[in-house]
Amino acid sequence: MVVGIAAVGALFAMVPKTAAQHVIEITADKDSRYKMARLRTPEITVKAGEQVLLRVTANRGKTWNRDGSIHGFTLLRATDRTKVEGWDLLFKPGKQEFVLTAPQEPGEYEVVCTVICSEDHEGMHMKLTVLP
């Protein structure tokens, strides 16, 4: 019996890390909105401390930064609006990927755009929930 459990453990260890990675696909769109397939209201859910592959398609709004960034993606703690380290991203036009580590602290967070991408830029935000 003990041998059986050890064998299962070894099997899991052999699975490449990329196979277990949580892939999140979002569009940062030209109308100053984050979008996710099949979700009317985009919302991200992650597990505390897990590795996340954020796959982004960014489409230029009406205005953008001098450095060519067209949208931002900054994670704030809902409680005190402080920034989460490692989650302060800027998007260039087109497709791009980021490998991120989910916050260790379960709870509610908010993603906000930090680029003035149009007069409706303030409306560009989405909820992120960290599960224990």
Ligand SMILES: [Cu+2]
């Ligand atoms: Cu934006």
